[in-house]
Amino acid sequence: MKPEVLQVLLVEDNLGDAELLQELLEEATGSEFEVKAAIRLSDALTHLSENNYEAILLDLSLPDSQGLDTLVRVQEVADRQPIIVLTGLNDEEIAVRTVRQGAQDYLIKGQLNGVLLGRAIRYAIERKRVEMAMRYALDQEREMRELKSRFVSTISHELRSPLTTIFASADLLHKFSSRLNECKKGEMHQQIKAAAQRMNQLLDDVLTIWKAESAEQPLIPVLMDLKQFCRDLVEECHIQLEDLQSSHRGESDRTIVFVSDCSSCPACVDRNLLRQILSNLLSNAIKYSPQGGTVRLELNCDGSNAIFRIKDEGIGIPESDLDKLFSTFYRASNAGGIYGTGLGLAIVKKAVELHGGAIAVSSEIGVGSTFTVTLPLSPTFLGNASRTVEEKS
Template structure:
């Protein structure tokens, strides 16, 4: 801190230098406060007013009232915190420079972190304390975010290790049986276990792909490439690819508001998003159940609504629905890794969109996806 370092080498500031010193202190970004030996504030620069959100006069009045009330004073928590801090600094002994970090409430009610130091000085020939402070809130937020990322990665690795065991155990089990009994089994039985092996490999491949998408999204390394897209044709092609021979027509009620509209979206990401939502809707619906797939434009956004008539989502599960590997308590016996909706949320966030869910047990679930877009009419 500039002035703190300067005053470490200067035990006294002369009277004739006061005006210049105060002018200089008002030009720096550090909060500078000088407290007299009686606890009153001798100087409070502009940066300090901005940092605390109060003027020197406001704090002096409140400190006086706080002392008279012996700490029992009804006031806003932010003003109380600032006043209490200055009183504490005055009361503490300060034989050597002190450096501390503290969390306070700013005037607007937001939490902020201060890195402050206290140094005993002589100001205009009288003992005083020099307090310098800087706002380190953004630095603390970055540290907290990094801590969360590390925790998320550790958790992800742990969960991936657990989930990998399922297909690997199936592959290992089938392989060992084939080694032992391939000479004794019929071709039909051998083929049955080969099919199980293939299914295990497919499960493993899908899990690895999903984990890679999550990892790249977390690291900000997924390429976002929005291009003009005919929404109607895109959705028709996607349904035909997922459900060949037009079988989807018996289970998916698809409607698009306008088939002559080009929308700027990332084709690959949109395919992953819609595939996950449609597959979930069908998986959790009873046999023969109808899924509504509605697309329209509203307020500069393209809206996708996918509604099933399935088992529904338990209220306690909805808050954690988009967490990696989290699965609802009423679907634990159904196949899945719990990564699909986590991927959907990441890709929606990359688009700058929103996804909401409404659900009722035994009635069904509806996901509403809103993606901002620049739309142009197709020729």
């Protein structure tokens, strides 16, 4: 069997030592080593940014860096590669400090031969792989704990609030039904209905996320005109917006506009998932624009993709929240006073990914946010499509 070839970066300013180490690696058995040499830390950092090495042999005393600081600076750009420190000093204290800092090994140059050096590199690579696997597992466990915590917190809070409304309204109707006029009874029945719908929507969102996470969400693409679909959706949003503004008098007016440079835009997409994508984004744009303003839905086609942009003039999203914005049950830090579960954008991202598309966001506090969704137009781009149905006219 042909031995594996391992790419090694040797950082050593003593040319004699560098030549000797390369000769030792040529004598090593079990693996072949391709060595790239650097005599300065700056050169090493450049090599690490441009190439992927399996291991790094590092002398701590270089012309432009000395001691443990050399190791730290290399780790900053190569935290996934094993680093083996090479030194001419047989100092146990420094050796312990070096390993504590994260080096995989500490080798004395004068005590090496080809077999020992080759074995040390292979063992360091394997230890680093185990370390990275353990780090990944710990990260996954931590994320799962955080997700469970957010799930329990969100579900308990979002279910308790509508349940309180239902219990209070039902209790009032039971105790004071004879004293309430029909208009007041109608308002209470409407409050109960709205609270129940809110709970039902929350459970639907949780089920949608669960199906997407467990790969049980089918993709059923149909041939449809995206431009007409957007027109119809915006018209539905206008009706909902009028109801919202009539029930919350005193709030600033919001408007929704749809613009497109396409005469028509036929595409093969999942109608229900597309509705979830655009409805969630438009709903958020309205909800997070308490001071009013215009919400724009833009549709453009570039030949192979449909590009949707949803722009608002709302409160914006802090830059520190953007990386986690599409995580399940995560809400932006400035959204505390506005109702939400942290599920909408997670659902949007899953629906976009099922189509083989992409979503991006840009935002500025106090100015507004823009969400850009790119979906392929052709069914040949849909890797997970279960079946394709041509929509009836």
